[in-house]
Amino acid sequence: MRNKIVAGNWKMNKTMDEAVALTSEIVNMAKDEVSNDAKVILCPPALYLTTIQKYIADAPNFAVAAQNLSDKLSGAFTGEISAPMLQSIGVKYVLIGHSERRQYFNETNAMLAEKVNVALAHDIAPIFCCGESLEQRQNEDYIGFVKNQITESLFHLSAEQMRSVVIAYEPIWAIGTGLTASAEQAQEMHAALRAHLADKYGAEVAEQTSILYGGSVSAASAPELFASADIDGGLVGGASLKSREFTEIIKAR
Numbered sequence: 001m002r003n004k005i006v007a008g009n010w011k012m013n014k015t016m017d018e019a020v021a022l023t024s025e026i027v028n029m030a031k032d033e034v035s036n037d038a039k040v041i042l043c044p045p046a047l048y049l050t051t052i053q054k055y056i057a058d059a060p061n062f063a064v065a066a067q068n069l070s071d072k073l074s075g076a077f078t079g080e081i082s083a084p085m086l087q088s089i090g091v092k093y094v095l096i097g098h099s100e101r102r103q104y105f106n107e108t109n110a111m112l113a114e115k116v117n118v119a120l121a122h123d124i125a126p127i128f129c130c131g132e133s134l135e136q137r138q139n140e141d142y143i144g145f146v147k148n149q150i151t152e153s154l155f156h157l158s159a160e161q162m163r164s165v166v167i168a169y170e171p172i173w174a175i176g177t178g179l180t181a182s183a184e185q186a187q188e189m190h191a192a193l194r195a196h197l198a199d200k201y202g203a204e205v206a207e208q209t210s211i212l213y214g215g216s217v218s219a220a221s222a223p224e225l226f227a228s229a230d231i232d233g234g235l236v237g238g239a240s241l242k243s244r245e246f247t248e249i250i251k252a253r
Contacts, residue, residue: 214234
């Protein structure tokens with residue numbers, strides 16, 4: 001059975017006090033809603049990772065993820081955060097390939113492959129983000145575009161390594177826009193990506209890989225999305241900054 005995952009990407013939001021308050025509210029409202037085959041992952045700014053870990057310590061199915069990591073292990077890279085640093089504070093997940101990193105920081109599929117490598121080498125599970133722009137969605141080969149992101153950044157991995165990867169499909173045209181892919185549109189892509197994994201790694205690995213949907217997920221849209229056969233939860237942006245709405249999304253998984 002695949003893990004059901006709801007991850008909240010806080011991006012560059014919240015002060016320390018606000019982050020602690022948000023975490024406490026989410027844990028208090030949601031910790032009894034998370035079954036053993038499910039996980040809630042909070043992705044706060046890196047400054048807060050160790051603090052947030054303390055506030056989820058008594059919620060066994062909660063974890064934190066870093067929003068990014070460097071493809072380098074150490075050196076003169078001012079402002080970067082390495083996999084060994086994250087490993088040293090017990091971080092088990094990291095977002096890799098978010099569309100904002102691709103767009104604003106020019107991260108290529110090749111660079112993301114290196115980030116995946118260093119994360120796995122330090123026992124950090126990548127939450128690998130992929131997705132298409134509105135222009136690419138309007139192109140007849142939008143599925144091929146997203147499949148290529150996975151091919152170029154993940155398909156060098158062994159089957160055993162692939163078992164540690166979570167995939168998050170995020171249509172760029174639905175991030176922060178209020179637009180959401182319909183359940184049918186999301187399921188179409190998720191099914192195509194799972195079939196793509198099966199072609200490379202076989203049905204067992206494909207069936208065990210959690211594929212999340214991201215893109216303006218809300219309490220209203222989550223139940224229909226999460227009911228789809230190949231959607232295993234969500235990578236939630238703005239709604240994850242509101243404890244009550246995020247809790248409702250967790251309940252929908």
